[in-house]
Amino acid sequence: MHMMNSISSSSDMGDWKGRVFDSLSFPTLILKPDRTIIAANLKFFERTGMAEAQVIGKTCKQIFFENEDPEKFPCNGTNCTLHKCITQKNAQSIVLKEVHSNNDQTWEERVFSPILNDVGDVSYVIESLRDITKVKTLEKKYSDVRQLIDKVVQSSVSGILAADRKGEIILMNEAAENLFGYTVENANKVNIEDFYPPGIARKIMKSLRDENYGEKGKLPVTKLNILTKAQQEIPVEMTAAIIYEDGNETATAAIFNDLREKYAVQKKLEEAEIQLYQSEKLASLGRLAAGVAHEINNPLTSILLYGNLMQEKLEENHPLEENLKYMIEDAERCREIVKNLLAYSRQTRPSKDIFYLNDLVGESLRLIRDQKLFMNVKVVKELDPQQILVNADKNQLCQVVINLIINAFDAMESSGTLTLRTHRTPENGTAFLEVSDTGGGIPPENISKIFDPFFTTKEIGKGTGLGLSMAYGIMEENQGKISIEDTGPDGTTIRLELPEENVSNEFHFGSIG
Ligand SMILES: Nc1ncnc2c1ncn2[C@@H]1O[C@H](COP(=O)(O)OP(=O)(O)OP(=O)(O)O)[C@@H](O)[C@H]1O
Ligand SMILES: [Mg+2]
CATH class of the missing domain: 3.30.450.20 (PAS domain)
Structure with a gap:
């Protein structure tokens, strides 16, 4: 038995106490109030590997912290746990963490329990050392897991x-x-x-x-x-x-x-599906119309040809003269309808020409048959002083511009300002023609629809809703674009965009032609 000079006497009772002391599973020391160690149990010697001479008679500080920087002592002055145990006469504990050279960490809890004498003074203190590394490691793991769960929840x-x-x-x-x-x-x-x-x-x-x-x-x-x-x-x-x-x-x-975003995407998808279905339907309708128009064109031409021949040969004041006139007039109307249908289904190919964009503005304005429209509308031209060349089908583009101008007039109803603007971006060689009005604008819910064929807000007979959809097709065929540049209660600007034709191209073009 390692316990020497023990607190116990050599009686049976003392021996019993000594055995209990030695069989404690924690390394344990017994100290006097002057802090010298008077006994250490078997577990203590086993754990520390110290010999009795190194322990007995020494202070707790000497055996544990001899080589340590005094600044780092956990038992300095009144902060000393042993001191607290002695002065407060109750059990005290401290947890010490040790980081080993291989970075492993161990934790030890030192529990100080006072043994009081009959008058209640501290006669001894039992200091037991408990390795709480396992508990601490679990605690840390638990807190790490908790932190991780917190992060998972938060993020x-x-x-x-x-x-x-x-x-x-x-x-x-x-x-x-x-x-x-x-x-x-x-x-x-x-x-x-x-x-x-x-x-x-x-x-x-x-x-x-x-x-x-x-x-x-x-x-x-x-x-x-x-x-x-x-x-x-x-x-x-x-x-x-x-x-x-x-x-x-x-x-x-x-x-x-x-679910808001999911629903919004779903709705967009549904709308796109409807749109696709509609444009497919319209495309096949367009093909049908073009087919019919094409087939009718030939018999119509001969009706008109023979009708005109008959008209020429008919004697003056012939009773059928008037009937024949009506027949020819109606056949001509049919020809107009066929022409429009063919134009809509874009059976006519663009025949391109190089021309100045500014000329398009003047020409389109001149071509508007119903000059009454201009009565209360101020027309402003803001034309780029530099001439911009484009290569496109001028007739088709005139159609587009006229359509835009008429839409602008319609939007302004009785009065307002129509502005026709041309400009270019020197960097990427794009030419712009804009038609602005001071009308009431396009309501947000209609913005996505105005280029759809047959979309019109105009009364029956006034608009067919083909103007912008034709314009869209024509711009595409001419490698250009049409877009709403701006719309609101103060008016609307529709922008046409075409690739600018540069002079070297013109020369090239000229040399071939
Ligand atoms: N400048 C504008 N200001 C306000 N709304 C416009 C303007 N331009 C077009 N719109 C709207 O877009 C719709 C479609 O125009 P689009 O030119 O395709 O057909 P439309 O003018 O109604 O008929 P159409 O051109 O075939 O005679 C118009 O009915 C109108 O509601
Ligand atoms: Mg129109």
Whole structure:
């Protein structure tokens, strides 16, 4: 037995105490109030590898911290745990961390327990050393896991919310804060019931407890509306669960995914599908119309040819003269319709020419037959002083510009200003022609539709809704673009864009021709 000069006498009783001391599973020291060690148990010698002479009669500081920087002593002055144990006459403990050369860490808890004499003074102190590395490692692992879970919860793009039995919010991640518009701080004043439209929270709890609805305590993915702080209803997909502890409900947790974006994409997709269906339908209609128009064109030409011949040969004041005149007039109307149909289905190919963009403006204005339109409208021309050359089908482009001008007049109804503007970007060689009006603008819901064939807001007989859709097709065929540059209550600007033809190209063109 290593215990020498023990506190026990050599009686049976003392021997018994000595054996207990030695069989303690923690390395243990017994110290006097003057801090000298009077005994150490077997476990102590085993653990430290020290010999009795190195321990007995020494102070705790000497054997543990002899070579340490005194500044770092955990037992300096009144801060010393042993000192506290002696002065306060109660058990004290301290946890010491040691980092080893291989970076391993160990933790030891030193527990100091006073042994009091009959008058209540400290006669000895028992210091036991407990290796708490395992506990500490587990604790750290647990706290690491907790931190990780916290991070996972916080960084989740899904809103995560937990409420206690009373419905008070106990957890809310950032996504939930953003979704509901509350912060964790102000959410604790709100009951979970206020996170849903009236009655919904109760329904959720009922379904959660219902064994026939998903597993008991669990709500399968459900679509519903939540209510934000600003009283806005937002569609979400949610799952929820009751958290049980020892069979009792302690909290509920729920995960929310905002469905607004998904629904918006879905709607866009549906719209695109409808649009595709419509344009396919219109394209086949266009082909049919073109086919019919083409077939009718030949017989129509001969009707007109023979009709005109007959008219020439008919004697004056012939009773059928008038009938024949009507027949020819109507055949001519048919020819106009056929021409328009062919133009719409773009059976006519562009025949390109190089010309000055500014000329297009003047020519288009001249070609507008109904000059009455100009009566109350001021026409402003803002033409680029530098001549801009383009290579396009001038007749087709005139059609486009006339269409835009008539649309502008229609938008201004009785009076306003029509501005025709040309300019270019020297960098990428693009030429622009803009038609602006001071009309009421295109309502936002119509913006995506105005280039659709047959889309018109004009009364029956006034517009066919083909103007802009033809313009779109013509611009495409001429390697150009048409777009709404600006629209609002103060007016609309439609912009035509064409690649600029540079002089060297013109020369090249000229040399071939
Ligand atoms: N400058 C504009 N200001 C306001 N709305 C416009 C303007 N230009 C076009 N729109 C709107 O776009 C619709 C489609 O125009 P588009 O030129 O294709 O057909 P339309 O003018 O109605 O008929 P059409 O040109 O075949 O006679 C118009 O009915 C109108 O609602
Ligand atoms: Mg039009």
